[in-house]
Amino acid sequence: MLDVHFLTKRFGDYWALRGASFSIRSGEVLGLVGPNGAGKTTLLECLAGLLPIDGGHVRGDEPLVPCERRDVLFYMPDGILPWPQQTVGWTLRFSAALQGVTEADVEEVEMALGLGPLGPLRVARLSKGHRKRMLIALALLTPQPLILLDEPFDGLDLRAVRDIGPWFRSIAATGRTLLLAIHQLHDAVRVCDRLVCLNDGRVVGEGTVDELRVRAGLPNADLEEVFLALT
Amino acid sequence: MRSPDAGSWRLLFGKERRELASSRAWLVSLVVLGPLVGHAFITAVESHADMTGSAGGPAPLAHDVSPLAVVVPTFQAYVVVASLLYPFVAIRLVSSEKQSGALKLLLQAPSSLGTMLAIKLLVLVLGWVLAWLPGLAALALWRSYGGQLAAPETAAVLSEHLLRATLICAIAIAVAALIDNPATAAVITLTMTLGSLALDFIARLRGGVALAIDLYTPEFALRTLERGEVRLSLVVITLILTLGALLLAWVWLSPSRTRRQRIVFTLPMAVGVALLLFGAAQLHQSWDLTGLAGIPPAGERASAYSGYPLPTEARSAAVIFYLLWPLVVLALWWRSRRPRITQTS
Numbered sequence: 001m002l003d004v005h006f007l008t009k010r011f012g013d014y015w016a017l018r019g020a021s022f023s024i025r026s027g028e029v030l031g032l033v034g035p036n037g038a039g040k041t042t043l044l045e046c047l048a049g050l051l052p053i054d055g056g057h058v059r060g061d062e063p064l065v066p067c068e069r070r071d072v073l074f075y076m077p078d079g080i081l082p083w084p085q086q087t088v089g090w091t092l093r094f095s096a097a098l099q100g101v102t103e104a105d106v107e108e109v110e111m112a113l114g115l116g117p118l119g120p121l122r123v124a125r126l127s128k129g130h131r132k133r134m135l136i137a138l139a140l141l142t143p144q145p146l147i148l149l150d151e152p153f154d155g156l157d158l159r160a161v162r163d164i165g166p167w168f169r170s171i172a173a174t175g176r177t178l179l180l181a182i183h184q185l186h187d188a189v190r191v192c193d194r195l196v197c198l199n200d201g202r203v204v205g206e207g208t209v210d211e212l213r214v215r216a217g218l219p220n221a222d223l224e225e226v227f228l229a230l231t
Numbered sequence: 232m233r234s235p236d237a238g239s240w241r242l243l244f245g246k247e248r249r250e251l252a253s254s255r256a257w258l259v260s261l262v263v264l265g266p267l268v269g270h271a272f273i274t275a276v277e278s279h280a281d282m283t284g285s286a287g288g289p290a291p292l293a294h295d296v297s298p299l300a301v302v303v304p305t306f307q308a309y310v311v312v313a314s315l316l317y318p319f320v321a322i323r324l325v326s327s328e329k330q331s332g333a334l335k336l337l338l339q340a341p342s343s344l345g346t347m348l349a350i351k352l353l354v355l356v357l358g359w360v361l362a363w364l365p366g367l368a369a370l371a372l373w374r375s376y377g378g379q380l381a382a383p384e385t386a387a388v389l390s391e392h393l394l395r396a397t398l399i400c401a402i403a404i405a406v407a408a409l410i411d412n413p414a415t416a417a418v419i420t421l422t423m424t425l426g427s428l429a430l431d432f433i434a435r436l437r438g439g440v441a442l443a444i445d446l447y448t449p450e451f452a453l454r455t456l457e458r459g460e461v462r463l464s465l466v467v468i469t470l471i472l473t474l475g476a477l478l479l480a481w482v483w484l485s486p487s488r489t490r491r492q493r494i495v496f497t498l499p500m501a502v503g504v505a506l507l508l509f510g511a512a513q514l515h516q517s518w519d520l521t522g523l524a525g526i527p528p529a530g531e532r533a534s535a536y537s538g539y540p541l542p543t544e545a546r547s548a549a550v551i552f553y554l555l556w557p558l559v560v561l562a563l564w565w566r567s568r569r570p571r572i573t574q575t576s
Contacts, residue, residue, distance in 0.1 A: 049486055066486070080331060083250070090249075
């Protein structure tokens with residue numbers, strides 16, 4: 001679906017991305033894992049065209065410039081609080097209408113994420129977990145085939161994670177692709193088809209958990225050991 | 232690439248309208264305008280009565296009193312609010328979306344950044360026109376008391392107030408786009424608006440270089456129009472500065488540009504705007520509206536002002552500005568705070 005080739009990004013003298021390369025396949029849930037400061041958020045923002053890249057390129061059938069990438073992918077940042085003075089219901093419907101998504105889709109996503117009763121609440125009044133659910137809803141109420149979600153499970157309780165994980169997989173089964181930046185490894189393993197392991201701005205492993213074990217040379221290890229070995 | 236449909240305009244307009252309505256800075260501006268305009272109006276009527284002798288005393292200045300003697304001072308309240316308060320309203324509309332992360336979502340929507348900025352400015356200007364209600368009420372009261380209004384001159388003064396507010400909003404949007412911290416953006420914008428007022432004051436006192444620069448300030452344009460003179464150059468200069476500020480905001484809010492690229496875009500743009508301003512300053516066409524107003528010539532004004540409104544009549548209207556207007560604004564604001572879920576426009 002998309003190939004990321006040698007993306008580099010520098011903030012002054014600090015290299016946030018040092019030639020990150022990986023591929024995204026259509027209809028998969030791809031996990032982007034890595035320690036703090038590995039460059040996960042920077043990578044997503046570069047892919048979305050919200051940060052200028054210093055080198056490398058992103059290509060589908062042919063190289064895509066940032067404004068073309070916005071037709072293909074939508075990025076939902078972590079920790080944002082859009083339009084805090086407006087209600088949840090209005091925010092979802094405004095964003096969906098702007099993206100050309102129907103009211104029926106809004107109601108379906110609201111139901112799936114349990115946001116219906118929160119409709120009249122102002123966004124600023126939401127708890128951390130409810131904010132995260134609203135951000136996931138905003139991300140999915142878009143027409144792009146590829147959705148990038150930064151820390152989609154951060155702030156969610158165990159029940160919510162267990163509900164939303166399979167829902168993500170069912171969305172991927174319909175042909176949409178999800179790229180999830182996750183720092184909780186057990187969440188990543190539970191939800192994702194493949195993982196991209198990022199460390200210090202470089203991709204140090206890409207594939208299924210078994211493929212990562214082979215790459216790390218630890219065929220019987222659990223993912224935490226594999227992750228530590230790779231990073 | 233996905234292209235925005237006409238509905239995007241409506242949606243973005245509705246969003247900006249809701250954001251403006253929920254802005255406490257706008258609420259404060261609206262509430263404050265009532266007493267400010269009321270005080271300015273009552274003082275203007277008292278001064279007019281003193282100058283024309285309509286209150287029964289001598290009329291030492293009746294021959295020279297301007298037909299805009301009430302309009303201009305009444306609307307001076309708007310100069311104060313446009314310079315000191317309204318920039319905060321404009322900055323909030325940009326900075327809140329930058330800080331909350333909403334801008335990152337909007338930049339991925341099919342609508343262009345230019346469209347979003349234009350709609351922001353449009354909503355701010357319409358909000359400013361709504362804030363004219365106390366001023367227009369004062370003019371209506373003046374007419375109802377029997378006072379005379381020169382329509383072309385009044386329209387010219389109002390147009391300049393509109394242009395001035397549009398320019399200030401555009402500057403505030405540009406500064407908010409350039410600076411991430413809204414407090415710093417506010418300080419810079421206030422420095423520009425207050426600096427412009429100070430420059431105009433110094434230019435009037437001393438002339439020289441200050442006067443040459445003052446030609447490009449909205450204060451100079453406003454003062455010229457307050458004399459009933461419309462100069463094409465001043466209107467064009469204000470419009471160029473407004474468009475230049477919007478263009479600056481567009482350059483600095485566009486994602487996927489490095490700081491260096493933004494500076495590279497900004498420098499030639501600044502030179503281009505400067506050249507356009509210099510060219511606009513060479514336009515000499517102007518219109519004198521005083522002859523169109525149906526106002527008596529200066530020599531005949533003294534008799535024309537007999538029976539004009541008395542200060543006591545104006546003072547009796549104070550309750551409208553000091554009490555009724557703030558209460559109506561607060562009541563409407565409170566009503567608008569009721570959650571509405573399904574409305575997206």
